[in-house]
Amino acid sequence: xxxxxxxxxxxxxxxxxxxxxxxxxxxxxxxxxxxxxxxxxxxxxxxxxxxxxxxxxxxxxxxxxxxxxxxxxxxxxxxxxxxxxxxxxxxxxxxxxxxxxxxxxxxxxxxxxxxxxxxxxxxxxxxxxxxxxxxxxxxxxxxxxxxxxxxxxxxxxxxxxxxxxxxxxxxxxxxxxxxxxxxxxxxxxxxxxxxxxxxxxxxxxxxxxxxxxxxxxxxxxxxxxxxxxxxxxxxxxxx
Numbered sequence: 001x002x003x004x005x006x007x008x009x010x011x012x013x014x015x016x017x018x019x020x021x022x023x024x025x026x027x028x029x030x031x032x033x034x035x036x037x038x039x040x041x042x043x044x045x046x047x048x049x050x051x052x053x054x055x056x057x058x059x060x061x062x063x064x065x066x067x068x069x070x071x072x073x074x075x076x077x078x079x080x081x082x083x084x085x086x087x088x089x090x091x092x093x094x095x096x097x098x099x100x101x102x103x104x105x106x107x108x109x110x111x112x113x114x115x116x117x118x119x120x121x122x123x124x125x126x127x128x129x130x131x132x133x134x135x136x137x138x139x140x141x142x143x144x145x146x147x148x149x150x151x152x153x154x155x156x157x158x159x160x161x162x163x164x165x166x167x168x169x170x171x172x173x174x175x176x177x178x179x180x181x182x183x184x185x186x187x188x189x190x191x192x193x194x195x196x197x198x199x200x201x202x203x204x205x206x207x208x209x210x211x212x213x214x215x216x217x218x219x220x221x222x223x224x225x226x227x228x229x230x231x232x233x234x235x236x237x238x239x
Contacts, residue, residue: 064089
């Protein structure tokens with residue numbers, strides 16, 4: 001069964017586009033959308049993020065495609081394509097500072113990067129997690145210890161990946177931003193994960209993985225930290 005709702009409902013989408021005269025609407029507002037895109041490209045260093053992810057993980061992609069829409073709110077997602085090229089595709093909301101045409105601070109930029117990076121990195125993190133499924137299942141067996149009311153993520157594997165992808169963003173944030181911006185944004189995102197999204201122990205895990213990364217050997221990459229990360233969950237004695 002296809003998860004591509006546009007493909008699944010293509011005739012309905014085409015009918016809506018025709019009845020709403022979408023082409024005329026889009027043409028009238030195309031300069032606005034072009035401005036959104038231009039400012040986004042100037043603010044979010046996709047190439048740098050791409051290079052950093054592939055300096056840490058073994059997976060390689062031929063291209064990144066980012067689709068922005070003001071209609072999806074916070075329901076961001078990512079998927080891969082394997083036609084003529086191996087491509088990772090992300091669908092995200094248009095960031096508030098861009099819609100409002102306001103000044104973009106370092107904290108705004110970091111938050112905009114987080115929106116994309118925590119989607120991008122699923123395409124790198126999840127394949128490594130595939131090699132640790134048995135250990136992850138055992139370590140996060142009692143899901144109530146790790147999540148509370150979080151939408152979806154109803155397995156140890158899904159829950160671990162969400163912890164891991166957001167912690168990877170924290171590592172990127174620490175490497176690329178000032179100590180001041182890192183402190184503010186790291187705390188903000190950790191609070192959001194733990195208090196709003198319901199990943200109960202994210203603050204503790206995030207702090208642990210950051211410390212482990214700082215003390216890693218020169219040759220270690222993030223996949224080399226998986227064993228210790230999983231052991232961290234095991235040692236919480238959560239049942």
